[in-house]
Amino acid sequence: MKQVVVTGLGAASPYGAGVVAYWKGLTGGACAIRDLTLIETEGFRCRIGAEVPGTLPGSPRRTRADRLAIAAAGEALTDAGLGRRDRETAGLVVGAVGGGMLEAEAWYWRDGRDGTSTASPRTVRAVLPAAHAETVASRFRLGGPRHTVVTACSSGAVALAEAAELIADGVVDVALAGGVDAVTRICYMGFNALKLLDPTPCRPFDRERRGMSIGEGAGFMVLESADRARGRGARVYATLSGHGMTTDAFHVTAPEPAGDGMVRAMREALRRAGAAPQEVQYANAHGTGTPQNDRIEARALARVFGEGGLLVSSSKSMIGHTMAAAGSLEAIATVLALEHGVVPPTANLAIPDPDVPFDCVPVVARRAGLTCAISNSFGFGGQNVTLLFRRGAA
Amino acid sequence: MTSDTTRDAVAITGVGIVSAAVTGNSAALGAFLAAPAPPPDEALGPGAMAALVEPDEARRLSRVCQMTVAAARLAMRESGVAPAAGLGLVIGTEFGDLASTHAFADGFLARGPAGLSALLFPNTVMNTMVATTAIAVGARDMALTLNAPTVAGELAVARAVAAVASGRVPAVLAGGVDELDTVVERELAYLGLGAERRGEGAAFLVLESSAVARARGATVLGEVSAAAWRALPTRPWGVGRTHRSRAITDALEAAGARTDDVGWVYASASCDEARDRWETRVLAGALGAAAPVSTLGRLLGRHAGLGVLRVAAAAWTARSGLLCAPDGARRVARVRPGRGLVHGLARGGLHVALVVDAA
Numbered sequence: 001m002k003q004v005v006v007t008g009l010g011a012a013s014p015y016g017a018g019v020v021a022y023w024k025g026l027t028g029g030a031c032a033i034r035d036l037t038l039i040e041t042e043g044f045r046c047r048i049g050a051e052v053p054g055t056l057p058g059s060p061r062r063t064r065a066d067r068l069a070i071a072a073a074g075e076a077l078t079d080a081g082l083g084r085r086d087r088e089t090a091g092l093v094v095g096a097v098g099g100g101m102l103e104a105e106a107w108y109w110r111d112g113r114d115g116t117s118t119a120s121p122r123t124v125r126a127v128l129p130a131a132h133a134e135t136v137a138s139r140f141r142l143g144g145p146r147h148t149v150v151t152a153c154s155s156g157a158v159a160l161a162e163a164a165e166l167i168a169d170g171v172v173d174v175a176l177a178g179g180v181d182a183v184t185r186i187c188y189m190g191f192n193a194l195k196l197l198d199p200t201p202c203r204p205f206d207r208e209r210r211g212m213s214i215g216e217g218a219g220f221m222v223l224e225s226a227d228r229a230r231g232r233g234a235r236v237y238a239t240l241s242g243h244g245m246t247t248d249a250f251h252v253t254a255p256e257p258a259g260d261g262m263v264r265a266m267r268e269a270l271r272r273a274g275a276a277p278q279e280v281q282y283a284n285a286h287g288t289g290t291p292q293n294d295r296i297e298a299r300a301l302a303r304v305f306g307e308g309g310l311l312v313s314s315s316k317s318m319i320g321h322t323m324a325a326a327g328s329l330e331a332i333a334t335v336l337a338l339e340h341g342v343v344p345p346t347a348n349l350a351i352p353d354p355d356v357p358f359d360c361v362p363v364v365a366r367r368a369g370l371t372c373a374i375s376n377s378f379g380f381g382g383q384n385v386t387l388l389f390r391r392g393a394a
Numbered sequence: 395m396t397s398d399t400t401r402d403a404v405a406i407t408g409v410g411i412v413s414a415a416v417t418g419n420s421a422a423l424g425a426f427l428a429a430p431a432p433p434p435d436e437a438l439g440p441g442a443m444a445a446l447v448e449p450d451e452a453r454r455l456s457r458v459c460q461m462t463v464a465a466a467r468l469a470m471r472e473s474g475v476a477p478a479a480g481l482g483l484v485i486g487t488e489f490g491d492l493a494s495t496h497a498f499a500d501g502f503l504a505r506g507p508a509g510l511s512a513l514l515f516p517n518t519v520m521n522t523m524v525a526t527t528a529i530a531v532g533a534r535d536m537a538l539t540l541n542a543p544t545v546a547g548e549l550a551v552a553r554a555v556a557a558v559a560s561g562r563v564p565a566v567l568a569g570g571v572d573e574l575d576t577v578v579e580r581e582l583a584y585l586g587l588g589a590e591r592r593g594e595g596a597a598f599l600v601l602e603s604s605a606v607a608r609a610r611g612a613t614v615l616g617e618v619s620a621a622a623w624r625a626l627p628t629r630p631w632g633v634g635r636t637h638r639s640r641a642i643t644d645a646l647e648a649a650g651a652r653t654d655d656v657g658w659v660y661a662s663a664s665c666d667e668a669r670d671r672w673e674t675r676v677l678a679g680a681l682g683a684a685a686p687v688s689t690l691g692r693l694l695g696r697h698a699g700l701g702v703l704r705v706a707a708a709a710w711t712a713r714s715g716l717l718c719a720p721d722g723a724r725r726v727a728r729v730r731p732g733r734g735l736v737h738g739l740a741r742g743g744l745h746v747a748l749v750v751d752a753a
Contacts, residue, residue, distance in 0.1 A: 043507045092625075096541070097519055108499055124581045125631040128488070129520065130541045134630035134742040143640075146625045146744055147549060150490075150520040150539040158538070169560050186495065189502055190515030247483070247537040249528040252516045261534070380516050381525025383537060 004164045005229050005393055006237040008080025008222030009332050010072040010178070014050035014215055014319045017057075017071050019079070022329070023336050026344040027365040031318050033201040033213045038064075038102065039185045046197035049183055050215030050320030058139075063100035063126045065182040065218075066135045068325075072218035073136045073176055080222035081234065082174065084141060091144040091175030092137050093162045095155030096129035097324040101184040103127075109185075129324075132180050144172045150324075152379030153286075155179050156219060157327025157387055161243040163223045173228040178220030181323035188214055194253070202289030202321075203348040204314035205298070205360040212288040215320025219328035221335075226393055238335045239394035240387060241275065241372075244268025248382025255293060256382060259300030265384040266304045266374065273388045275372060277305045280388070282343055282373040284334040287314025288321055297376065298356040307357035311368060314360070317347040327377035331387050334375040338391040343368050403617040404558045405604040405753065408473025409706045410465040410569075412446060413595030414438050415694050419472040420615050423703070424710050428726060430718050436593040436695040437574050455526055456494045458573045458596075462523040463530045465596035465699070466567055470531050473600035474612060475565045477532035482566040483524055484538045484554040486546030486698045490520030492575045523571055535563045543631075544662060544669070545623075545738035546570055547597065547701020548746040552621035554601050555748070564606060569598035570698030590666045593695020597702035604753075614753035616709025619733075620648035626676070626743040633668045634743055637679035642737065645747040649733075653681050656749075657730035658717050660704040662738040664691035673739040686729055688718045701738055701746075708736045708750035 011018060014032035015025030025032060033050045041047035056067035057074065082090065104127040107119045125131065130148040137146055145166060151158045156179020163177035181187075191197050191214060198211035229236055246268065248261035255262070270277060283305075286297055301312065315333050316322075322329055337343050342365050349362035375387045409420040414433040416426040438461070443452065446464035455463065462485065475481065494517030501509035516522055521539040528537050536557065540549050547570025554568035573594040582588060607614055622645040628634030646653065659677060663670040677687065688711075690704055711717050715731035732752055739745040 105499070109503065119581055119584070121585050124585060128541055128543065130543060130742075130744075131630060134744075137625055137743070138627075138629050141627065143625055143627060145623050147553065147623065148541045150541050151524075151537070152519050152521050162538075165556075165560070165562070169556065171556075185502075186499065186515075186518050189507070189510050190498070190512075190518060192507070193510040193512040193515055195512075245536040247524075247528045247534050249532055249534050251529070252522065252525045264534075379521070380519055381521050381528070381537070383521065383524075 001168045002170060003226035004167045004223050004240045005226045006221050006240060006335055007224045007229050007234040008076040010076030010079060010220040011329060011332055012052050012068045012071040012218045013329060014052055014217060016054050018075060026315060026318060026333055027342055029345045029347050029363055029365060031201050031347045033320050038183050039188055044192050046192055046199045049213055051183060052217055061122060063103050065098060065100060065180055066126060066132055068182060068218040069132045069136050069180040070139055072178060072220045076176060076220040076222050077140055082222060086174060087141050088143045089172060090142050091163060091166045091172040092133055092142045092146040093159040093177040094133040094148050095159035095179035095324045096132050096148055097150055097152060097155055098181050098184045098187060099129040099131055100126035101186060102182045105185045142176060151383040152381055153323055154327050154377035154379035154383045154385045155324035157331060157377035157385040158245060160221060160328060160331055160387060161245055161385060164240050164243055167223055167225050174224045176220055176222055178328035179324040180218035181216055181325050183214060183216045187323060196290055198289060201348055202317060204287035204289040204317050204346055205294055205353055205356045206349050207351040207353040209289045209291060211290050213320040215322040217322040217325040217329055219325050219332050236393040238338050238389040238391055241390045241394055242269040242273030242388040244386045246384045250382050253380050255296045255378060257296060259296045261382050261384045262297060262300035262378060263303050265386040269374060269386040269388040275388060279372045280305060280310055280374055281370050282311045282337060284330045284375040285312050285314050286376045286378045287316055289316060295355050302357055311343050312358040312360050313344055313346045315344060327385060331375045334373050334389055338370045338373055338389055341367060341369050403604045403619050404555045404601050405607040405614040406599050406616045406709050407602055407607050407612040407614060408469040408600030410468030410598040411703055412461045412465040419468050423706055427707055427710055427718055428716060430693055431724055432693050438594060456491050456517050458491045458571060459523055459526045461596040462527050462571045465598045466527045466531055466569060469567060469598035469600050475600050475602060480535050480564040481533040482535040482557055482563040483528055483533040484550045484566055484568045485524050486540045486550030486570040487520060488543055488546050488572050488698050489575060489578060491517040491522050494518060533567060542740060542744055543742060544740035545701060545744055545746050546698035548736060548738035549623055551599060551702055551705050552623050552746050552748055555618045555621040558601050558603055565600060565602035567598055568601055569596060570702040571596035572697035587666055590664050591692055591695045593697050595697060595699040597699040599702060599706060616712050616753055617751045619749045619751050620645045621748045623746040626745055628743040631741045633672045633741060637675045639676045639680045641745045641747040642680040645749050649749040651733060651749060655733050656681055656685050656735045657732055658711060658734040659685050659687045660708050660736045661687050661689045662691060663689040664696035669741050676739060677737060686717060686727060690718060705736050705748060708734050712750055712752035
């Protein structure tokens with residue numbers, strides 16, 4: 001099995017375009033959750049979310065999600081210094097959920113209301129989640145294996161795990177992978193219908209937490225075999241030493257109450273990495289801010305690492321739940337935490353929940369000499385993923 | 395991803411199909427393929443699911459989830475594999491549970507926020523079929539939903555083969571599913587793809603290491619010796635000019651096969667003329683014109699389940715030396731039994747190749 005390293009990062013986050021803005025926002029503890037402007041919120045209890053500000057690259061005729069993907073993927077490829085020849089055989093794995101739904105909804109709403117509207121061919125073609133991979137592959141001329149994974153809120157992390165397997169199995173030496181989602185009406189309305197949205201910015205791990213905040217964005221990494229990266233003198237951010245993917249097989253929305261599936265994912269990541277639990281110093285948690293999810297994740301973390309065994313924080317407290325992008329944006333945060341020796345905080349955390357037996361780094365970022373960290377992502381359908389990173393080239 | 399020839403081949407030990415033309419296991423599929431007849435209607439009849447799912451599931455699950463669960467159970471039953479030993483799940487789909495997505499949106503359009511259904515919302519995410527199937531069969535290992543135009547079923551099988559071949563998981567239930575949808579039909583017609591014959595249904599294979607399957611006394615219905623997926627250069631939704639197929643080359647190489655070892659091909663032609671011509675050129679470029687080609691798309695209508703069904707059909711052809719006529723006619727040709735190829739090529743350039751052998 002080949003070692004897999006991270007040689008490029010790209011982000012389009014609610015802080016704006018670029019990894020620099022993303023890391024500055026996270027470590028500054030800045031909450032980017034505000035009033036939603038992209039969709040109508042009239043009549044709903046929660047009317048806030050975290051949108052990506054500013055102008056996006058790519059033609060305005062492309063879907064918003066495609067343009068988010070182009071921004072983050074392009075930055076990651078440039079950061080890694082991959083030339084055209086490198087890209088010809090590079091793999092591509094994209095995690096996506098909503099596809100071009102934001103634009104398709106606008107058409108469907110008009111069609112549903114007056115029955116006369118016809119979708120543009122571009123809208124129809126771009127609605128599927130797989131459209132992002134086609135767009136990114138075409139734009140950056142990526143010719144290796146390509147696939148699109150849909151595992152709900154863990155899609156971005158699964159994409160990274162899938163790319164790592166392509167490299168570890170020797171199918172490709174380099175791959176671009178990540179997740180993307182734009183805000184959509186269906187996602188916003190659905191979580192409202194489930195009463196899982198906090199009308200104020202979410203407060204993961206707070207005793208008074210009331211739910212999540214939705215967000216949008218894209219996060220991509222260039223993953224590469226360690227030998228190849230070393231051979232071309234590439235900058236190595238971190239090593240993706242292990243990952244675990246499991247399924248609860250319990251309920252379509254609710255996590256299994258004892259966190260068994262989450263525990264199996266974390267233990268599988270440790271096993272693959274050959275790491276002992278005490279080596280892991282930080283967990284970038286899934287940390288949605290719903291009462292149930294945070295409690296079960298904390299329970300699962302305690303079963304694997306022991307109570308208080310590591311620092312825990314939730315990026316969603318600042319950028320919301322960016323759906324398919326969440327797993328990859330949070331993996332980038334984990335890699336940067338290792339690189340800079342700084343743990344991003346959990347914003348809006350005022351009253352720690354006694355059922356969460358960890359230091360959740362409230363409000364202010366913390367310096368910590370990290371060498372090993374995990375990023376957890378969980379999704380509807382009990383789809384659990386843990387990524388384990390080590391600092392630099394292990 | 396390619397399976398490695400130095401590792402054990404991947405065995406097919408169970409088949410499950412729910413479609414308008416054939417429903418059942420590998421025996422039902424073999425009987426259908428030996429005397430193929432197009433179904434009178436591409437859609438499953440309204441009562442078709444009643445005998446296949448529990449009354450509670452019929453009440454709780456959407457129609458496409460019912461199809462998925464039913465086909466998955468048929469494959470598990472034929473295989474006899476034990477989920478507790480480690481079972482992964484990979485499902486390919488082009489459109490997911492679109493009917494539930496329409497219903498969810500229509501609820502809002504009719505009644506505003508009060509019309510939104512919390513029960514329908516999870517079905518708007520494409521992994522809803524994986525979620526319900528994992529619960530139904532007890533699959534607790536890796537579980538993936540793969541979204542792709544045209545080749546989602548073939549891609550799901552190829553990904554599952556790689557997972558078994560690499561030792562990632564002892565067994566994988568790999569399938570594909572899609573249902574007919576009036577909005578999709580209307581919009582595809584608007585795009586000029588109305589000539590494509592579409593169908594609906596679900597199909598699953600149980601894939602496991604050949605050595606493990608034989609050790610537990612399972613009947614091996616066929617073997618996937620190698621699988622690969624790659625991308626040919628073209629614009630999104632486009633039909634490309636490149637004929638050189640790395641997927642076929644890499645799959646054959648991984649299987650230790652030469653092009654003239656391929657006795658027959660199941661291709662993904664479905665009456666999208668530009669795409670079908672491209673696939674014909676790609677196959678000719680890789681294999682020459684010698685191998686007879688069948689496509690069940692014209693017989694059964696294209697959907698993600700069909701890609702999986704074609705792998706099951708390839709195992710049948712490898713055993714029997716019989717191949718359905720490519721034009722959807724009720725004819726069966728004699729071909730060389732043994733090694734063949736399943737190939738899929740989508741607009742946008744994603745293509746998949748699987749080398750299938752008799753057990």
